[in-house]
Amino acid sequence: MLTEDRLFKRIRGDKDHVGSAGYTCNKALRLDHYQNAADRLTSPLRRKENGEFEEISWDTAIAEIAGRLTEVRDKYSGESILFYGGGGQGNHLGGAYSASLLRGLGAWHRSNALAQEKTGEFWVDAQLYNGHTAPDFEHAEVSVFVGKNPWQSHGFPRARVVLKEIERDPARSLVVIDPVRTETADLADFHLQVKPGTDAWCLTALLAGIVQEGLVDQAFLAEHTTGSAAVLEQLAHVKIADYALRCGVDEELIISAARRIGTASSVSILEDLGVQQAPQSTLVSYLDKLLWALTGNFAKQGTVNLHSWLVPVAKHDTRRDLRTPVTGSAMFANLVPCNVIPDEILTDHPKRFRAMIIESANPVHSLADSPRMREALDALDFVVVIDVAMTETAKHADYVLPAASQFEKWEATFFNLEFPRNTFHLRPPVVDPLPGTLSEPEIYARLIRALGLVTAEDLAPLHEAESQQAFAQAMMGALSSKLAPLAPFVLYETLGPKLPNGARSAAVLWLAAHKCAMTYPEAVKRAGHADGEALFEAILNSPSGITLTLDDYADTWRYVGTEDGRIHLAIPSLLDEMRTLDSAQVWTSDEFPFVLSAGERRSFTANTIMRDPTWRRRDTRGALRISPQDAEALGLQDEGTALVTTKRGSVAAAVEINDRMQPGHVALPNGLGLSYQSELTGTAPNELTDSNWRDPIAGTPWHKHVPAKIERLTA
Secondary structure (H helix, E strand, O other): OEEEOOEEEEOOOOOOOOOOOOOOOOOHHHOHHHHOOOOEOOOOEEEOOOOOEEEOOHHHHHHHHHHHHHHHHHHHOHHHEEEEEOOHHHOOHHHHHHHHHHHHHOOOEEEOHHHHOOHHHHHHHHHHOOOOEEOOOOOOOEEEEEOOOHHHHOOOOOHHHHHHHHHHOOOOEEEEEOOOOOHHHHOOOEEEOOOOOOHHHHHHHHHHHHHHOOOOOHHHHHHHEEOHHHHHHHHHOOOHHHHHHHHOOOHHHHHHHHHHHHHOOOEEEEEOHHHHOOOOHHHHHHHHHHHHHHOOOEOOOOOEEEOOOOOOOOOOOOOOOOEOOOOOOEOHHHEOOHHHOHHHOOOOOOOOOOEEEEEOOOHHHHOOOHHHHHHHHHHOOEEEEEEOEOOOOHHHOOEEEEEOOOOOOOEOOOOOOOOOEEEEOOEOOOOOOOOOOEOHHHHHHHHHHHHOOOOHHHHHHHHHOOOHHHHHHHHHHHHOOOOHHHHHHHHHHHOHHHOHHHOHHHHHHHHHHHHHHHHOHHHHHHOOOOOHHHHHHHHHOOOOOEEEEEOOHHHHHHHOOOOOOOEEOOOHHHHHHHHHHHOOOOOOOOOOOEEEEEEEOOOOOEOEOOOOHHHOOOOOOOOEEEOHHHHHHHOOOOOOEEEEEEOOEEEEEEEEEOOOOOOOEEEEEOOOOEEEOOEEEOOOHHHOOOOOOEOOOOOOEOOOOEEEEEEEEEO
16 A cells, blocks of 8 residues: 555555455555545544534543443443444454443443344354354355355455356356346356345255255265254255245256255355345345255365354354343344344333444444434433544434544454464554544543553553563463453553554454464464464564464364254254245235345445545446336336335435346445535435334344335436
């Protein structure tokens, strides 16, 4: 990255990077629009009685926020404080320190974007094998994508390069299940272009084809699974022709795809938001995992494998049945479902949430039902937002704290989800922090100091340690004391100042590295690290990242977290839901006949990280994509406008006639409708979504399947 006067003049991928090898997406190449956007914040802000904001000093902000949080805790308990966010766009280092603040306040309720995307899949993972799998598309003979368009969303290393390699190799095949003819579907050997919302029927038909064609790996099931008989019995009686008709895919195409999957030497599968935010999302997660399980595509090259972690970010603990305080909603992976957050606030229930700390996130824009989310924030006793810009959410805060950007501080992502070579990159700052801003770790540290949660006497043994061994011993002592819940802060205060090049925020990685080495000793050693201390040193001293762990295929079985070490295939509640597929289910109506995908990933969408609209070179208005057939029936033309109406509201949108869409299906992009320099560009999709429109198991929203009405405004 070449910088000049804080501007990013040229951005290139790092060819020496251990994970990407220089691969970049177009968002990365245009990050100057994020770094130097006109709405960067440079001073703490406090809301006045008239609703306007005034600048205040950091000392004043920290003292007053600590006081307000203490008031909420003392009056209602720490459990009335909800934390949302903690690491936008894969920048997680700051969020790692939020745990110290929350635990110090007696707070533990958290939520983030994962809770409206992945928690159903996490729950299924926990029931099956109590772990998390990584696909291996680099070596797979057959690659299957369910509701995912990696050409745009990426989601695995070197996505476009690997997709092109698969397309060029006649011995390999690509299967795509998606209602849209995506860029990935263009490369596919089998595009099962389902009707919107019918993925469960298509996947069940595929599985039934594998069972009824005798393609099940019976030896694998006998040796490594339990509960297979119930699953196979149910699939043996599925009427494939009926399910094919229901999902709109030719029966022969489904059978052909089933045969290709069932006879391949290796199969890898990945799902994404196209099904994780659609009807029956938790069931669909179960069905797509049955595809690899019934065919034995596990624990070998080119298949799915359980992997090691530096910090587990996506695991559900089956031993704990956590519920939200008001609605009693299940908290998979310990996360409050995003769609129930307003229900947990807009009530007179004595245990309702009273305050929110929101970091590096914009729930007013990114969560369902923006009007209701705004109402919920305004009903809280106290809201503090930590962010780089005055977001739609920040406008509803009592205090807004300006954070340094991800390029002005040490940063890292904990999405280390690969197999067999799992990588990690601690990124140094590219430019100095914008004057007036602080990193999130420093913000949390100042709040903890103001709360008086730790004394100098508490930290003295760690400050006095003169060697690595002495520090490690002192830290182990701290972890068995009252300081344990505040471990990230303790490391920031004691080890942090001793780290080179101002890498104080990296102190929390010391504990992560040691835990990783204790949990996966052989995998860490295979990657070239003798122990946790060596791993931590490698992290600090590797500007292009490191191989964190090197897993072995035998490790996959050791990582299975069930008590008997087997995959538990039968999930009774989901087998019951599968039986309901015999009955017709339709979510549209005469009033709302279209299926709206509210938040489609496109070349120039970036959630809400890129607020400056000039970064988009195409689709600058964020158009409503509609099929030629529907456009003709409604009298719509390219460059015209349409009124999109749902149960929750109406918005005007530019029109793009696109033959990738099938009749009855329309889409709006994600990340538009942001206010930038007092102007709005495009449509904010969550002005149209409903927080009650969600999966009954995981609570994840059905953003990709919103019943809608489309009317012409201008031709």
